[in-house]
Amino acid sequence: MIITPYAAARLSWMIADEPDADKLGIRLIMTTTGCGSYTYSIAITEKDESDRELDVRGIRLFYKHTEEDQLAGILIDCDAATNRFSISHSLPLQTDCPHIN
Template sequence: MIIITPYAAARLSFMIAEEPDADELGIRLVPTTTGCGSYTYSIAITEKERSDLEQDISGIRLFYKQTEEEQLTGIVIDCDAATNRFSIIHSRPLQNECPHIN
Protein backbone atom coordinates (compact mmCIF):
# COMPACT_ATOMS: atom_id res chain seq x y z
CA MET A 1 0.00 0.00 0.00
CA ILE A 2 2.46 2.69 1.15
CA ILE A 3 6.18 2.75 1.88
CA ILE A 4 7.75 4.26 4.98
CA THR A 5 11.51 4.72 4.62
CA PRO A 6 13.70 3.38 7.43
CA TYR A 7 14.58 6.82 8.83
CA ALA A 8 10.94 7.98 8.67
CA ALA A 9 9.86 4.79 10.47
CA ALA A 10 12.49 5.33 13.18
CA ARG A 11 11.44 8.97 13.64
CA LEU A 12 7.73 8.07 13.79
CA SER A 13 8.46 5.25 16.27
CA PHE A 14 10.33 7.72 18.48
CA MET A 15 7.50 10.27 18.33
CA ILE A 16 4.83 7.67 19.12
CA ALA A 17 6.90 6.16 21.96
CA GLU A 18 6.96 9.56 23.71
CA GLU A 19 3.16 9.47 24.12
CA PRO A 20 1.69 7.97 27.32
CA ASP A 21 -0.71 5.77 25.34
CA ALA A 22 1.86 4.76 22.71
CA ASP A 23 0.68 1.14 22.59
CA GLU A 24 -2.68 2.31 21.19
CA LEU A 25 -1.33 4.80 18.65
CA GLY A 26 -0.49 4.73 14.98
CA ILE A 27 -0.55 7.17 12.11
CA ARG A 28 -3.22 8.36 9.75
CA LEU A 29 -2.60 10.24 6.53
CA VAL A 30 -4.96 13.20 6.42
CA PRO A 31 -5.67 14.44 2.89
CA THR A 32 -5.97 18.11 2.11
CA THR A 33 -6.96 19.28 -1.35
CA THR A 34 -4.60 21.45 -3.37
CA GLY A 35 -7.45 23.23 -5.14
CA CYS A 36 -7.20 21.25 -8.36
CA GLY A 37 -8.65 17.98 -7.16
CA SER A 38 -5.31 16.42 -6.19
CA TYR A 39 -4.22 15.86 -2.61
CA THR A 40 -1.40 16.63 -0.26
CA TYR A 41 -1.20 14.83 3.06
CA SER A 42 -0.40 15.49 6.68
CA ILE A 43 0.58 12.84 9.21
CA ALA A 44 -1.54 12.54 12.34
CA ILE A 45 -0.55 10.39 15.31
CA THR A 46 -3.85 9.02 16.53
CA GLU A 47 -5.81 6.13 17.97
CA LYS A 48 -7.63 3.63 15.79
CA GLU A 49 -11.27 4.41 15.10
CA ARG A 50 -13.85 1.65 15.18
CA SER A 51 -14.29 1.55 11.38
CA ASP A 52 -10.55 1.75 10.57
CA LEU A 53 -8.51 -0.88 8.85
CA GLU A 54 -4.98 -1.32 10.17
CA GLN A 55 -1.75 -2.24 8.47
CA ASP A 56 1.72 -2.56 9.95
CA ILE A 57 4.28 -0.87 7.71
CA SER A 58 7.91 -0.88 8.83
CA GLY A 59 6.76 -1.28 12.44
CA ILE A 60 4.33 1.64 12.24
CA ARG A 61 0.59 1.07 12.52
CA LEU A 62 -1.26 2.80 9.67
CA PHE A 63 -4.96 3.46 10.22
CA TYR A 64 -7.17 4.08 7.20
CA LYS A 65 -10.68 3.66 5.83
CA GLN A 66 -11.35 1.05 3.17
CA THR A 67 -12.49 3.83 0.82
CA GLU A 68 -9.02 5.43 1.09
CA GLU A 69 -7.04 2.34 0.09
CA GLU A 70 -6.71 3.09 -3.63
CA GLN A 71 -5.93 6.74 -2.96
CA LEU A 72 -3.13 5.82 -0.52
CA THR A 73 -1.52 3.16 -2.70
CA GLY A 74 1.84 4.37 -3.97
CA ILE A 75 2.58 6.91 -1.23
CA VAL A 76 6.10 7.12 0.16
CA ILE A 77 6.71 8.69 3.57
CA ASP A 78 10.26 9.93 4.02
CA CYS A 79 12.02 12.06 6.61
CA ASP A 80 15.02 14.35 6.12
CA ALA A 81 17.67 13.39 8.68
CA ALA A 82 19.06 16.94 8.81
CA THR A 83 15.75 18.69 9.52
CA ASN A 84 13.51 15.84 10.76
CA ARG A 85 10.85 17.13 8.36
CA PHE A 86 8.59 14.53 6.79
CA SER A 87 7.74 14.45 3.12
CA ILE A 88 4.82 12.55 1.68
CA ILE A 89 5.21 11.80 -1.99
CA HIS A 90 2.73 10.00 -4.20
CA SER A 91 4.41 7.87 -6.87
CA ARG A 92 1.35 8.15 -9.08
CA PRO A 93 -0.54 11.35 -8.28
CA LEU A 94 -4.08 11.76 -9.51
CA GLN A 95 -4.14 13.04 -13.08
CA ASN A 96 -6.35 15.94 -13.96
CA GLU A 97 -6.44 19.13 -15.97
CA CYS A 98 -5.82 22.07 -13.69
CA PRO A 99 -6.09 25.60 -15.09
CA HIS A 100 -3.81 26.89 -12.32
CA ILE A 101 -0.77 24.91 -13.49
CA ASN A 102 1.30 26.48 -16.28
Protein backbone atom coordinates in the same frame (compact mmCIF):
# COMPACT_ATOMS: atom_id res chain seq x y z
CA MET B 1 2.52 2.57 0.95
CA ILE B 2 6.20 2.91 1.69
CA ILE B 3 7.78 4.37 4.82
CA THR B 4 11.54 4.81 4.58
CA PRO B 5 13.66 3.35 7.39
CA TYR B 6 14.55 6.76 8.86
CA ALA B 7 10.93 7.97 8.70
CA ALA B 8 9.79 4.77 10.44
CA ALA B 9 12.41 5.22 13.16
CA ARG B 10 11.40 8.86 13.68
CA LEU B 11 7.69 8.03 13.81
CA SER B 12 8.36 5.14 16.19
CA TRP B 13 10.30 7.46 18.51
CA MET B 14 7.51 10.08 18.41
CA ILE B 15 4.82 7.50 19.19
CA ALA B 16 6.88 5.87 21.95
CA ASP B 17 7.14 9.26 23.66
CA GLU B 18 3.36 9.29 24.25
CA PRO B 19 1.88 7.81 27.46
CA ASP B 20 -0.60 5.62 25.52
CA ALA B 21 1.88 4.58 22.83
CA ASP B 22 0.57 1.00 22.71
CA LYS B 23 -2.76 2.28 21.31
CA LEU B 24 -1.32 4.77 18.81
CA GLY B 25 -0.50 4.76 15.15
CA ILE B 26 -0.54 7.26 12.32
CA ARG B 27 -3.27 8.49 10.05
CA LEU B 28 -2.66 10.34 6.82
CA ILE B 29 -4.85 13.39 6.48
CA MET B 30 -5.54 13.94 2.79
CA THR B 31 -6.54 17.37 1.58
CA THR B 32 -7.71 17.92 -1.98
CA THR B 33 -5.98 20.71 -3.88
CA GLY B 34 -7.74 22.87 -6.42
CA CYS B 35 -6.88 20.47 -9.25
CA GLY B 36 -7.98 17.17 -7.74
CA SER B 37 -4.58 16.08 -6.47
CA TYR B 38 -3.80 15.68 -2.77
CA THR B 39 -1.54 17.07 -0.11
CA TYR B 40 -0.92 15.04 3.02
CA SER B 41 -0.17 15.50 6.69
CA ILE B 42 0.46 12.95 9.44
CA ALA B 43 -1.55 12.66 12.65
CA ILE B 44 -0.60 10.43 15.56
CA THR B 45 -3.88 9.02 16.78
CA GLU B 46 -5.79 6.08 18.19
CA LYS B 47 -7.66 3.63 15.99
CA ASP B 48 -11.36 4.34 15.39
CA GLU B 49 -13.84 1.44 15.48
CA SER B 50 -14.33 1.53 11.71
CA ASP B 51 -10.63 1.85 10.85
CA ARG B 52 -8.57 -0.68 9.04
CA GLU B 53 -4.98 -1.17 10.15
CA LEU B 54 -1.82 -1.77 8.18
CA ASP B 55 1.64 -2.35 9.65
CA VAL B 56 4.39 -0.68 7.63
CA ARG B 57 7.91 -1.04 9.05
CA GLY B 58 6.46 -1.44 12.54
CA ILE B 59 4.28 1.67 12.26
CA ARG B 60 0.54 1.14 12.58
CA LEU B 61 -1.31 3.00 9.84
CA PHE B 62 -5.02 3.60 10.44
CA TYR B 63 -7.29 4.29 7.48
CA LYS B 64 -10.87 3.99 6.25
CA HIS B 65 -11.69 1.37 3.61
CA THR B 66 -12.67 4.22 1.27
CA GLU B 67 -9.09 5.59 1.44
CA GLU B 68 -7.39 2.35 0.42
CA ASP B 69 -6.94 3.25 -3.27
CA GLN B 70 -5.50 6.66 -2.38
CA LEU B 71 -2.86 5.10 -0.11
CA ALA B 72 -1.33 2.94 -2.84
CA GLY B 73 1.80 4.67 -4.12
CA ILE B 74 2.39 6.94 -1.12
CA LEU B 75 5.95 7.41 0.15
CA ILE B 76 6.65 8.82 3.61
CA ASP B 77 10.21 10.03 4.09
CA CYS B 78 12.00 12.08 6.72
CA ASP B 79 15.03 14.32 6.24
CA ALA B 80 17.69 13.29 8.77
CA ALA B 81 19.15 16.82 8.92
CA THR B 82 15.88 18.61 9.68
CA ASN B 83 13.61 15.77 10.91
CA ARG B 84 10.92 17.11 8.57
CA PHE B 85 8.61 14.58 6.99
CA SER B 86 7.71 14.59 3.33
CA ILE B 87 4.80 12.70 1.85
CA SER B 88 4.60 12.13 -1.88
CA HIS B 89 2.53 10.04 -4.24
CA SER B 90 3.79 8.14 -7.27
CA LEU B 91 0.92 9.34 -9.46
CA PRO B 92 1.86 12.46 -11.43
CA LEU B 93 0.04 15.72 -10.87
CA GLN B 94 -2.60 16.64 -13.40
CA THR B 95 -1.05 18.62 -16.22
CA ASP B 96 -4.27 20.08 -17.59
CA CYS B 97 -4.97 22.08 -14.46
CA PRO B 98 -5.78 25.71 -15.28
CA HIS B 99 -4.26 26.82 -11.94
CA ILE B 100 -0.75 25.57 -12.77
CA ASN B 101 1.28 27.91 -14.96
